[in-house]
Amino acid sequence: MSLGERVQGMVELTRFGNTVAAGVLTFTGAFIAGFSAGDALAVVAAVVATVCATGAGNAINDYFDRDIDAINRPDRPIPRGAVTAREALWFSIALFLGAVVAAVTLPVLAIAIAVVNLLALVAYTQLFKGLPGVGNVVVGYLTGSTFLFGGAAVGDPLGSLVLAVLAGLATLTREIIKDVEDIAGDEEEGLRTLPIVVGERPALWVGAVVLAVAIVASAIPYVNGDFGLAYLGLVLPADAIMVGASVQSFSDPSAGQRRIKYGMYLAAVAFIAGRGASIVGITG
Ligand SMILES: CC(C)=CCC/C(C)=C/CC/C(C)=C/CC/C(C)=C/COC[C@H](O)COP(=O)(O)O
Ligand SMILES: CC(C)=CCC/C(C)=C/CC/C(C)=C/CC/C(C)=C/COP(=O)(O)OP(=O)(O)O
Ligand SMILES: [Mg+2]
Numbered sequence: 501m502s503l504g505e506r507v508q509g510m511v512e513l514t515r516f517g518n519t520v521a522a523g524v525l526t527f528t529g530a531f532i533a534g535f536s537a538g539d540a541l542a543v544v545a546a547v548v549a550t551v552c553a554t555g556a557g558n559a560i561n562d563y564f565d566r567d568i569d570a571i572n573r574p575d576r577p578i579p580r581g582a583v584t585a586r587e588a589l590w591f592s593i594a595l596f597l598g599a600v601v602a603a604v605t606l607p608v609l610a611i612a613i614a615v616v617n618l619l620a621l622v623a624y625t626q627l628f629k630g631l632p633g634v635g636n637v638v639v640g641y642l643t644g645s646t647f648l649f650g651g652a653a654v655g656d657p658l659g660s661l662v663l664a665v666l667a668g669l670a671t672l673t674r675e676i677i678k679d680v681e682d683i684a685g686d687e688e689e690g691l692r693t694l695p696i697v698v699g700e701r702p703a704l705w706v707g708a709v710v711l712a713v714a715i716v717a718s719a720i721p722y723v724n725g726d727f728g729l730a731y732l733g734l735v736l737p738a739d740a741i742m743v744g745a746s747v748q749s750f751s752d753p754s755a756g757q758r759r760i761k762y763g764m765y766l767a768a769v770a771f772i773a774g775r776g777a778s779i780v781g782i783t784g
Contacts, residue, residue: 509582514555529650533659546653549602556595557621610652644668669714731774
């Protein structure tokens with residue numbers, strides 16, 4: 501393999517798009533909680549810690565999954581020979597260290613969230629992924645926690661609590677649907693994911709109920725007066741996209757989980773717009 505192919509393999513190991521998205525979520529958490537110019541360094545450190553941690557988590561997932569991926573995902577960097585398993589492991593360790601170095605500069609609560617998250621990322625593939633629903637809850641927690649982490653970095657972890665809980669619930673639903681999509685491969689690997697244990701339709705119903713709770717709760721920032729019409733005007737279409745996606749997941753899980761992700765991005769934009777409007781004094 502040429503140097504270029506190895507570097508491309510390393511970048512792919514991190515799932516670059518997802519790592520950048522996770523960094524944006526942490527920045528959003530800090531923005532919703534409220535930051536000033538004096539928080540700039542802490543926000544940068546929190547974003548760097550999130551990007552490194554997510555890249556490390558994805559790389560170590562491919563390291564542990566290398567035999568399974570040789571069958572199910574032969575295009576991934578380790579099975580196709582772009583990077584060796586050892587290189588992937590060392591790359592992941594380097595990224596974990598980068599996350600630790602960035603995180604130790606933050607307030608103690610942010611450090612605590614980082615420690616829990618780094619341990620969860622290391623343990624995910626071997627410990628949580630194969631237990632019914634547990635891996636899904638862990639990924640939901642990790643995604644939601646990025647907002648808490650951004651808030652904690654600027655001294656207000658609870659400032660983005662509603663956003664964190666909604667993101668965690670919507671991610672939980674999406675992960676359950678993704679497990680329905682992956683039943684064939686996961687069964688071959690001997691994993692006990694939720695749809696394998698309880699059946700496809702019951703699992704999709706669990707996902708639908710979790711999403712329904714999140715959608716009802718998405719009214720809270722408007723009802724309690726934190727955000728105004730800018731929020732409502734964007735979160736309602738986001739809710740509608742996610743309801744449609746949940747219904748679609750019963751006939752086409754793959755399309756359903758992709759559509760939920762679009763709804764989640766629009767919901768995140770609704771929070772940013774709601775906060776932006778309240779900063780400039782538009783409260784209606
Ligand atoms: C009901 C309601 C209003 C919910 C709020 C939803 C919200 C604000 C979500 C924000 C979080 C968000 C935009 C997440 C983006 C998706 C993401 C990066 C999820 C974490 O990824 C884990 C997953 O395993 C990666 O999968 P894939 O995308 O298939 O590579
Ligand atoms: C705030 C801090 C410090 C960290 C946040 C870290 C975040 C946002 C993680 C979210 C993304 C995540 C859960 C990554 C972990 C690795 C993972 C679940 C990878 C998915 O790998 P695939 O190979 O696609 O799926 P499976 O291995 O689960 O089948
Ligand atoms: Mg994997």
